[in-house]
Amino acid sequence: MSGPKGFANGDELIAELAAIVGAGNCLSSQSDTAPYASDGRGLFTGSVAAVVKPATTAEVSAVVSACAHAGCGVVPHGGNTGLCGGTAPGPDGRDVVVSLERMNKVRLVDPANDTMTVDAGMILQNVQAAAAEADRYFPLSLNAEGSCQIGGNIATNAGGNAVLRYGNTRELILGIEAVLPDGSVFSDLRGLRKNNSGYDLKQLFIGSEGTLGIVTGATLRLFPARRQIETALLALASLDDVIALYLDAREHAQEFLTAFELTPRIGLTMAMQHVPGVADPFAEPHPYYVLLELSSSQTRVGLGDLLVDLLERNLEAGRIADGVVAGSLGDAQDFWRIREGCVEAQRIAGPSYKHDVSVPISAIPGFIESTKVTLELAYPSAAVVAFGHVGDGNIHFNVCAADMDRAEFAAAQHAIEEIVFDAVMARGGSFSAEHGIGLLKRDVLLRYTTPVGIDLMRAIKLAVDPAGSLNPGKVLHAPPAVPERQMEHATQ
């Protein structure tokens, strides 16, 4: 089924890869490889020489080494749930996809050290479950947790719902094992909280989207299991109130504050319209809703009292218009269903442009309000849905087509993006808070990054991956010289 694709010696390479991982784990027919030829959203479709599924780090190393000698590109795949096309192979059939799906085991749990070492291909939900089994808590949590892999979370420095208290994926990683572009293995899986012995090399691999190394294993920080969770859904009149409430909660309950999620009225109404089981718990409509969660591993201090205290104080201060406290796990799930339903409803409702941005917390109200006004003036039939992780300064500023003519909406993509991103950058924000760059945002990266920054990124890429063979063209456009380099490398 295999055949010479975009480069010489394709058959030889495929035979070599099959010998490394076993014939059943080396796919080369078009029907077998098709599911790996696109990124998860289907934004980019390429063509692959082969898909290999190594079972060990040694196999990943041998695969990458073989690809380096053959001069082909290597595209790492985790759960393929990224939103920016970071897993799409190139168009010329020269790329080999390396899927980590078979590397899915826990290697070591050290409860006293609060660490766990895992294969990179473990699905995030299974990582969470393995921590829970040891009476520990691994806090990384996001919508795709049932299918995304921890290696992909690391490669993209995933954010999610618990960043407010526990940080991004970067803060949760103590050790990394990664295969470098030449097939050599960098391994430092020590579970140390303090280590200043030379450059902190693991930082290179976190958030670089598989362009500097393929993460094959990691040592994760764990935390005590949560034994108390209090959840409230609050209705507020303005974004200024939202921020004032956040500041009060931070001041008086920071240790326990694990979620502070914003949904606007339009997000709730869309969720009620499109997602079964979503209901408005309030008698009257309100402009904004905040899901606030407090949690703790200890049971000596009752969080219920603390929450009541917090709500009473903010009701009196006029910051909260109304509120409901979850009396059961079911209530809490209902509150979360509103937040998640807001995302799901947009998918169902029609086309939309997603902007995953961050600004300083102090700039959130001004950013959302003024950008909304600008967009509504320019595109009165479109609808802005701005929601997200207020405590992280991370707003998902989505623009839905709504009643706007679909062709006009399609034509307006770039102009809309420019309005949003310019507003973000003018406030010292980021045009990509948690989704990364992939293929989708390379030009935006170029536009909003200083030449010094871009030059540094290019210098790092060239230093670690001189042939440009690892996840080619992701984050940074591949330099024109790369194909020649690859060929030189191939003939060595």
Added chain:
Amino acid sequence: MSGPKGFANGDELIAELAAIVGAGNCLSSQSDTAPYASDGRGLFTGSVAAVVKPATTAEVSAVVSACAHAGCGVVPHGGNTGLCGGTAPGPDGRDVVVSLERMNKVRLVDPANDTMTVDAGMILQNVQAAAAEADRYFPLSLNAEGSCQIGGNIATNAGGNAVLRYGNTRELILGIEAVLPDGSVFSDLRGLRKNNSGYDLKQLFIGSEGTLGIVTGATLRLFPARRQIETALLALASLDDVIALYLDAREHAQEFLTAFELTPRIGLTMAMQHVPGVADPFAEPHPYYVLLELSSSQTRVGLGDLLVDLLERNLEAGRIADGVVAGSLGDAQDFWRIREGCVEAQRIAGPSYKHDVSVPISAIPGFIESTKVTLELAYPSAAVVAFGHVGDGNIHFNVCAADMDRAEFAAAQHAIEEIVFDAVMARGGSFSAEHGIGLLKRDVLLRYTTPVGIDLMRAIKLAVDPAGSLNPGKVLHAPPAVPERQMEHATQ
């Protein structure tokens, strides 16, 4: 007073530097530059071409650019409090010291965003004070805080006393401004908690000891001010009890646990002998003492009750032999004086070898006990003082000469170091937890790091600083080719 030193055009360069920073801020006589010619501990003394004190980032940029053209090395100086010789200039008079001491201002405080942007030359204590003035808390705290500078803390990824709860310096940095080896300025001072727009370049400069860039400014994470602090000093019978107590405190009070510091009996007796004001609060001697601190920004939940609860439970479980709770700030200071007196006493008592190591928390008792036995068998007249940050796995494993013959002790340095570091590395630890590498530990770095790791560090250094001009020879030995490169660069 200036003259040609180790390289051609020395006079020209000095005139150029004086024109940039003002003659009064460009020192070149030997008497003026002498204080800058050694690292803070006086372990390494070199010779400098000049010492310059720029007042702005633009001046640092111009200075570094002039040095790059002249082909000389540039050695950044903060408070010069490092312990590994990272600030010592080279021996040949070709290095220019760039002292950040005049860049000592707060640039911006954003209380709602919980961030503060500062010049790199601000003394840490002044950073803490500026945060406190805004009713905020900047948690980085270490012995040298009265003279070390925040830029040096960043360059060395300083640890200190609050890592357990707030992380190392790396976790406290949201933005960085740095001057690169060619004089260009990398600037990203955005105070964002989520930002995945390309490689996270600030990570390059944190902990790389001034070898990749000179940090000139930073945006720091702040926290709510602490409004409750509870401190206890506990006496314990064994290291297993120390770890068991730590695990209990982590499980039942993690949100508030800000210090868990170990001092052995010998540390207390040495402190009582050498440091005025240190007293043993217990009626009988105990093998180990733990300083435990809980703190919080909120006042709704009383930490006093939580502490009593914790102590009662652990007394009943037999993990604590005795304990005292601070009834006043003065009491708490007395407890801290024991911990700090243990360090001071060693300085006064005579020569000692310091090993700043970390191991997984689960490995602490085995590491300390077995290494102590090995050393006491080999050197029965020496004394081991192992103390430190248990919750970070960070032990200061010091070996004091005590009654050992001074010449024999001097001759045994390498053998002692090897015993300690081999024991650390065999347990998956680090030979440098918070002090870094500088000049002092370069060979140790080579010994205990894989060739893949060393090659990656060298590739990064070469990519960012191809001429090898920034803090030459620190962390990594300068490659033999560097002088030639520098000269090539100089004639461009």
